[in-house]
Amino acid sequence: MTTEFGALGGIFPVDEKLISWYRAKATTAAMVNSPTRERINHERIDELEKNRLVADPGAVYAKELYMNLSALSPFISGPSSVKVANPLSKLEPQNIEIQKAYLVYCTNSRASDIANAARVFREASKNGEAAKVHPNVEFYLAAASKAEQKTAEEAGDWQVLEQAGAKVLPSGCAVCIGLGAGLLVDGERAISASNRNFVGRLGSRVRTEAYLGSPEVVAASAIQGKIAGPNWYQRPEGVEKVIIGEGTGDYAADKATAIMDSFDKLLSEMDSVIAAAEGTSDDSTAEPATAADEDLTDVLPEFPEKLEGEILFLDQDQLNRWYLSREVHLPGDE
Numbered sequence: 515m516t517t518e519f520g521a522l523g524g525i526f527p528v529d530e531k532l533i534s535w536y537r538a539k540a541t542t543a544a545m546v547n548s549p550t551r552e553r554i555n556h557e558r559i560d561e562l563e564k565n566r567l568v569a570d571p572g573a574v575y576a577k578e579l580y581m582n583l584s585a586l587s588p589f590i591s592g593p594s595s596v597k598v599a600n601p602l603s604k605l606e607p608q609n610i611e612i613q614k615a616y617l618v619y620c621t622n623s624r625a626s627d628i629a630n631a632a633r634v635f636r637e638a639s640k641n642g643e644a645a646k647v648h649p650n651v652e653f654y655l656a657a658a659s660k661a662e663q664k665t666a667e668e669a670g671d672w673q674v675l676e677q678a679g680a681k682v683l684p685s686g687c688a689v690c691i692g693l694g695a696g697l698l699v700d701g702e703r704a705i706s707a708s709n710r711n712f713v714g715r716l717g718s719r720v721r722t723e724a725y726l727g728s729p730e731v732v733a734a735s736a737i738q739g740k741i742a743g744p745n746w747y748q749r750p751e752g753v754e755k756v757i758i759g760e761g762t763g764d765y766a767a768d769k770a771t772a773i774m775d776s777f778d779k780l781l782s783e784m785d786s787v788i789a790a791a792e793g794t795s796d797d798s799t800a801e802p803a804t805a806a807d808e809d810l811t812d813v814l815p816e817f818p819e820k821l822e823g824e825i826l827f828l829d830q831d832q833l834n835r836w837y838l839s840r841e842v843h844l845p846g847d848e
Contacts, residue, residue: 528566533559546668548661582757588743592725593703594713602731602743610725611650614696614704615736616716617675618656618689622707622729625665628657631733632671634744635678638737647679648739654696656683680736689716698722705741707732 516524526532536559543551588602617623617631638645647653655675657663663685666672676682681696688694690708697717698704704716704724711724725741734742757763813819 525567527568528562533563536562542665543661546661546664548664550661578761580759580761580763582763585755585757587747588728588731590705590725590727590731590741592705592711593723594711596709596711596726602727602741605741606743608741610741611703611739612705612725612735612741613651613702614698615647615651615653615732616689616696616704616706616708617680617729617732618654618683618706618708619685619687620658621690621709623656623658623662625657625662625669625671627707627729628655628662628666628675629669629671631729632666632674634730634733635674635737637744638734644674645678645737647736650739651736652696653678653680653736654683654689655680656688657685659685675733691715692717698724705732705735 536554537556540551540554540556540559542548543554544556589599590602590605591597591599617627635645653675655672657666657672663672683689683695689696690706690710692715700718700720700722702718702722704722705727706716706724707727707729708716709726711726713719713722716722716724727735727741730746731741731743734744
């Protein structure tokens with residue numbers, strides 16, 4: 515999700531944790547004869563270990579960010595916007611009823627996610643009676659891929675959810691982009707483990723609300739019929755919000771870096787002043803630059819060189835004609 519931070523791309527350095535993850539995936543792929551074994555296998559991982567992708571020595575970054583993961587507790591996004599987020603501990607007491615729950619597709623329906631959801635159902639069982647999906651909730655289940663579903667089936671996790679009342683859908687894009695069975699209908703509220711919840715994204719746009727949560731939260735909500743959690747994670751004592759900021763999170767190291775950055779900036783400014791002074795004395799007889807010397811952006815054929823008129827700016831994701839016509843009367847709209 516590098517793009518969520520505004521970056522065009524991202525690279526993960528190869529460390530021991532990543533190698534271990536790849537090893538596990540390669541072993542699983544070989545055991546279940548998964549198609550992914552062509553891409554993820556121990557031979558390729560051996561090569562990756564020999565040629566690890568790491569930052570160049572002395573690499574400089576425009577900005578470094580840190581987040582203290584020990585300060586995290588479950589959060590819920592919504593309703594109907596990824597920009598609206600609240601801790602589960604705030605929403606759970608409100609008893610927000612749901613009609614649909616989704617553990618579907620690529621974002622959060624890998625075998626590990628399905629295992630976490632199945633664990634919630636197993637632990638919610640009482641007196642030897644298996645936990646079931648709440649009678650007022652439709653719980654939809656679809657794996658990220660056939661290979662992930664096969665792994666979940668072999669672990670028995672898939673069957674736990676199916677027997678609890680989950681409605682199984684095939685792998686592939688559908689509900690989370692507003693296609694196929696199980697869409698929201700007018701007036702419904704849902705919680706999903708997918709990554710988008712704009713109005714109309716999961717179905718009807720009429721009086722619907724969509725929340726986003728982890729697989730565990732989605733499973734717990736499906737059981738209770740309202741937004742809820744399994745109570746596995748508790749907010750650390752004394753922590754009121756997520757600890758995040760610039761730097762590495764190490765105060766001494768960040769302070770030293772800030773001092774060095776300030777010193778480098780000062781030297782750079784001094785170099786600029788000296789260069790400007792020397793340039794003034796050397797180029798006193800030089801002719802001023804003309805407009806022809808300037809670098810101009812090439813305009814594509816048939817594209818106007820100037821645009822005139824009123825600009826309408828709405829700070830809202832997923833702008834489309836429907837959204838605009840709802841907020842602003844556009845020509846041609848009834």
